[in-house]
Each structure stands twice: as structure tokens, then as C-alpha cells.
Amino acid sequence: MIRPITGSIIYLDNHLIAVVKPPGLLTQPDRNTDESLLDQTRQWIKEEYNKPNNIFLGLIHRLDRNVSGVVLFARTSKAASRLSKQFREGTIKxxxxxxxxxxxxxxxxxxxxxxxxxxxxxxxxxxxxxxxxxxxxxxxxxxxxxxxxxxxxxxxxxxxxxxxxxxxxxxxxxxxxxxxxxxxxxxxxxxxxxxxxxxxx
Known part of the structure; x- marks a missing residue:
């Protein structure tokens, strides 16, 4: 059972969602736990927009578990590809x-x-x-x-x-x-x- 989202959603459109990750929560699941901001955010979108099937949510970057702050997710594969390219090229500050x-x-x-x-x-x-x-x-x-x-x-x-x-x-x-x-x-x-x-x- 995935808990309700514990971060604050600070931006949302059809392509992106930005969430504030609290300290102590993983950005993405690891081998020892499936409790993560990625899963919580995906579950929130499914419930908010009444989507019964699995949805795409692309992880663009990560924060360490004990670090808090803004994490950006892509809601489409095209947005994920473009944002990942920008991160690699250093154009996202x-x-x-x-x-x-x-x-x-x-x-x-x-x-x-x-x-x-x-x-x-x-x-x-x-x-x-x-x-x-x-x-x-x-x-x-x-x-x-x-x-x-x-x-x-x-x-x-x-x-x-x-x-x-x-x-x-x-x-x-x-x-x-x-x-x-x-x-x-x-x-x-x-x-x-x-x-x-x-x-x-």
C-alpha cells in the first residue's frame, strides 16, 4: 500500500510535475523498500485524474534520501527525453x-x-x-x-x-x-x- 503523497506539489501541467521531497523519503524505490516519492506521485496522479491503469512518470533527476527539496518528474516520454537531454548538457540550472x-x-x-x-x-x-x-x-x-x-x-x-x-x-x-x-x-x-x-x- 502506497502512502498518500508526503511532498508538496508546487507545479503541474500536462508535461511536468514538480514536487517538494521531504527528508527521509527516497526519490525512487530501491531493493529494500518500494516507498518513494516517485511511487507516491504516480499514485496521486492516478487518483486525481481517475486513471485505473498504470501511467507514465519519468524520473529526471534524484535527491539523496536525507536531502529535501524540489524534484521534477516528466508526465510524458517526450518531456522525459527532452529534460534528460537538458540535464546532461547542463542547460538546466x-x-x-x-x-x-x-x-x-x-x-x-x-x-x-x-x-x-x-x-x-x-x-x-x-x-x-x-x-x-x-x-x-x-x-x-x-x-x-x-x-x-x-x-x-x-x-x-x-x-x-x-x-x-x-x-x-x-x-x-x-x-x-x-x-x-x-x-x-x-x-x-x-x-x-x-x-x-x-x-x-
Whole structure:
């Protein structure tokens, strides 16, 4: 039994649906559970439009389980193909709000590193090109800064595994609650202070 949709629908038309994923919920099902935002959203569409048969809903991108924010689904195969192409080509801009530990000095900067996904499901960061590591680029701007924490808006230029989490930790400012990358304490529900706030295309 699929539970009612736990995210908020913020945009809907004949081609797309954008849903805010809460922390703790998978974007798509894995081997251990079939409870996911994809299934909840598909079930909501079936009930809302009284569609008894299975319907198409294309997954365009993903958020980590402990990350919240906007997830975009395609309602047609044509929309899925076009959006997937845009994501691959980097023409869809992704923005995140992040609470990083510590006080960052530069108001606006770009980080370029090389990330390698490990079998431990963690990313290793290298300052220079390294075999099997992929070039990873992001920019951030400080919105508000205190002595112990900084609120940032992050723009991804590439979309690597755990990219924001790993790069921020590498420069000494892990994301609040992200104990996997060096934060000292968890947040409730294993959430981390990383929110996918905007997609521009």
C-alpha cells in the first residue's frame, strides 16, 4: 500500500510535475523498500485524474534520501527525453540552500575539484585531475553568516555523486548534520541542511 503523497506539489501541467521531497523519503524505490516519492506521485496522479491503469512518470533527476527539496518528474516520454537531454548538457540550472559549518571568508567563489565515487558510497575529493575522478564545479554565495554557521546559495555546474556535500567538507565547511562528511552531530530524522530550492530552464 502506497502512502498518500508526503511532498508538496508546487507545479503541474500536462508535461511536468514538480514536487517538494521531504527528508527521509527516497526519490525512487530501491531493493529494500518500494516507498518513494516517485511511487507516491504516480499514485496521486492516478487518483486525481481517475486513471485505473498504470501511467507514465519519468524520473529526471534524484535527491539523496536525507536531502529535501524540489524534484521534477516528466508526465510524458517526450518531456522525459527532452529534460534528460537538458540535464546532461547542463542547460538546466540547479540551485540549493545550504547551512555550512563555520564562517566562510569569501562572499562568492567557485570550487573546482575532482570527485571519485567509492564502493563505500562516499565521494573522495582530489584537488587535481586523478584517474577515475570526474571534474566537479560549483559556485556559492553567502546569504548570511554567523561565527559558527553560514547560509549559502549553491549553484551546481556539474552533477556528481554527493558533490556539494563532498566539496564543502573538503574546504573545511561540512554541511550541518552531514556526519558522513565530517559534521559532528546529526539533525533530527537524519536530515542534512541541504535543500534543493530552484530549477531554472
Amino acid at each position: 540547479k540551485f540549493y540552500r545550504v547551512i555550512a559549518l563555520g564562517k566562510l571568508e569569501e562572499r562568492h567563489t567557485t570550487l573546482v575539484h575532482y570527485l571519485r565515487k567509492e564502493k563505500s558510497l562516499k565521494a573522495t575529493v582530489f584537488p587535481r585531475a586523478t584517474p577515475a575522478a570526474k571534474r566537479s564545479e560549483l559556485s556559492y554565495e553567502i546569504i548570511y553568516s554567523l561565527e559558527k554557521n553560514s547560509l549559502l546559495e549553491v549553484s551546481l555546474r556539474t552533477g556528481r555523486f554527493h558533490q556539494i556535500r563532498a566539496q564543502m567538507a573538503f574546504i573545511g565547511h561540512p554541511i550541518m548534520g552531514d556526519i558522513k562528511y565530517g559534521a559532528p552531530e546529526r539533525l533530527p530524522n537524519q536530515e542534512i541542511a541541504l535543500y534543493a530550492c530552484k530549477l531554472v530552464f
